[in-house]
Amino acid sequence: MKITTIEAFVIELPLIEPFTISYVSYDKMPSVIVKVTTDDGWTGYGEGVADEHVTGESVESVYHVITKTLAPHLIGENPLNLEALHDTMDRAILGAPTAKAALDIACFDIAGKALGVPAYALLGGRFHDTFPITHVLSIDTPENMADKAENHVAKGYTSFKLKVGYDKQDDVDRIKAISERVGDRAQIRVDVNQGWQSAATTLQALNDLHNVSLDWLEQPVTASDIDALAEVKDKATVPVMADEALTGFKEMREIIAKRAAEKVNIKLMKCGGLYPAAKLAAMAEMAGMDCQVGSMVESSIGSAAGFHVAFSKKMITSVELTGPLKFSRDIGNLHYDVPFIQLNEQPGLGVDVDERILHDLTLYSEEVTP
Numbered sequence: 242m243k244i245t246t247i248e249a250f251v252i253e254l255p256l257i258e259p260f261t262i263s264y265v266s267y268d269k270m271p272s273v274i275v276k277v278t279t280d281d282g283w284t285g286y287g288e289g290v291a292d293e294h295v296t297g298e299s300v301e302s303v304y305h306v307i308t309k310t311l312a313p314h315l316i317g318e319n320p321l322n323l324e325a326l327h328d329t330m331d332r333a334i335l336g337a338p339t340a341k342a343a344l345d346i347a348c349f350d351i352a353g354k355a356l357g358v359p360a361y362a363l364l365g366g367r368f369h370d371t372f373p374i375t376h377v378l379s380i381d382t383p384e385n386m387a388d389k390a391e392n393h394v395a396k397g398y399t400s401f402k403l404k405v406g407y408d409k410q411d412d413v414d415r416i417k418a419i420s421e422r423v424g425d426r427a428q429i430r431v432d433v434n435q436g437w438q439s440a441a442t443t444l445q446a447l448n449d450l451h452n453v454s455l456d457w458l459e460q461p462v463t464a465s466d467i468d469a470l471a472e473v474k475d476k477a478t479v480p481v482m483a484d485e486a487l488t489g490f491k492e493m494r495e496i497i498a499k500r501a502a503e504k505v506n507i508k509l510m511k512c513g514g515l516y517p518a519a520k521l522a523a524m525a526e527m528a529g530m531d532c533q534v535g536s537m538v539e540s541s542i543g544s545a546a547g548f549h550v551a552f553s554k555k556m557i558t559s560v561e562l563t564g565p566l567k568f569s570r571d572i573g574n575l576h577y578d579v580p581f582i583q584l585n586e587q588p589g590l591g592v593d594v595d596e597r598i599l600h601d602l603t604l605y606s607e608e609v610t611p
């Protein structure tokens with residue numbers, strides 16, 4: 242089997258409501274979709290959603306790297322040889338994990354379809370039967386965030402992730418408001434997205450929250466300062482999760498060596514796809530750390546890919562892959578039994594892509610052939 246064609250599409254996915262975190266707010270989610278075709282007629286889809294603040298890639302750079310740098314190297318290669326494909330991509334360009342993830346995901350989709358198995362079967366098989374969906378609350382006023390949490394508890398949600406990180410005191414008020422409203426019925430996780438920057442600010446905030454029960458605190462300090470993360474972990478009683486601090490293997494080694502976190506948030510867009518994500522989960526397991534699989538707010542394709550990794554690994558104990566629930570239109574049909582997800586057993590990613598919607602949402606595209 243050989244890859245014959247790689248098409249890339251820059252699309253915009255319309256959001257039901259704006260998504261706001263500490264460093265940016267989106268109305269529409271730009272994404273790069275790839276469609277990989279083989280000489281024996283298999284087709285696989287992949288996705289790359291860039292976050293400039295996390296990997297240094299933009300939607301334009303992901304598209305450029307896929308079409309100009311990576312695709313020419315992958316055409317003629319066997320999509321089932323994932324170790325070799327990643328070696329080829331890593332030799333072609335340093336970094337660029339989101340561009341590599343898009344192609345990795347498409348190759349897993351093809352491999353699963355060609356072998357007649359779900360993608361998770363290529364990663365060790367199914368371990369988890371189901372995951373509860375964590376509802377992510379965008380930054381808003383304490384009252385509005387508590388109202389939204391209350392509405393979602395009524396729909397059966399049992400866990401929330403609060404996005405904070407604008408101003409420490411306002412953030413403490415937000416967290417307290419939600420805890421007072423739903424803390425007896427739901428688990429609360431807080432994601433600061435680096436917004437408190439230093440260990441000192443973080444420890445002050447935690448001091449103000451000493452009687453609030455939190456599941457964990459995610460990435461309170463600047464991503465590059467793993468020492469600060471380690472200091473928070475040393476002094477806090479709330480478990481600490483590394484997110485932006487963890488991209489690939491190098492950062493994972495440093496987090497493990499410095500014992501800087503109890504938990505890590507693995508994202509396919511940060512590490513280069515399902516194949517490296519499974520390796521990161523193995524590294525975390527060796528270090529005794531729990532993992533979450535998160536996302537950059539991706540369509541059915543990227544989200545399904547994350548679920549296949551999550552469902553196959555014991556150490557992955559939570560998921561945050563709710564992109565498709567945030568879009569008013571999606572190119573695929575990943576199914577959620579809100580507030581749970583149960584992955585189907587169809588071959589590959591198990592997602593049917595509606596090409597008509599893909600073309601409707603496309604801003605520009607390119608086909609790369611030999």
Ligand SMILES: [Mg+2]
Pocket residue numbers: 432434459460484485506535
């Ligand atoms: Mg995060």
